Amino acid sequence: MRIRFMPLVMGLALALAAHAADVSGKWKSEFESQIGAQKYTFEFKVEGQKLTGKASFERAGQKGDVELKEGSVSGDEIFFVETANFQGNELRIEYKGKIAGDELTLTRKVGELASYQIVAKRVKD
Numbered sequence: 001m002r003i004r005f006m007p008l009v010m011g012l013a014l015a016l017a018a019h020a021a022d023v024s025g026k027w028k029s030e031f032e033s034q035i036g037a038q039k040y041t042f043e044f045k046v047e048g049q050k051l052t053g054k055a056s057f058e059r060a061g062q063k064g065d066v067e068l069k070e071g072s073v074s075g076d077e078i079f080f081v082e083t084a085n086f087q088g089n090e091l092r093i094e095y096k097g098k099i100a101g102d103e104l105t106l107t108r109k110v111g112e113l114a115s116y117q118i119v120a121k122r123v124k125d
Helices: 002-020
Strands: 025-033 036-047 050-059 062-067 069-074 077-086 089-100 103-110 114-122
Touching (some): 025 103, 050 077, 062 077
Antiparallel strands (some): 025 036, 025 114, 036 050, 050 062, 069 077, 077 089, 103 114
């Protein structure tokens, strides 16, 4: 009897995991850092476990856009990388976190310089 229900249980588990990982769309975050206030709008697209997208930012009196790299989603966990130019050097900024409904809690690791806890909220149309 247990063997018959196993595919059903596995299917439900996969469906719940896929639902929990729905981060497609826009997310906004504002936070303080060593260089002052920063505002970000992330636009995510998810295909399977692959995450792509871009970030639009306002920081240190500058505005810009950057493509996100190395993005992945697994269950309720998310990871992606932003690169920034800092005094002529490329700086790797890693984001790792968890999705909970319309809130995304991330650790933002800026090279070896700093690490911040930030929260992004889903933008509803």
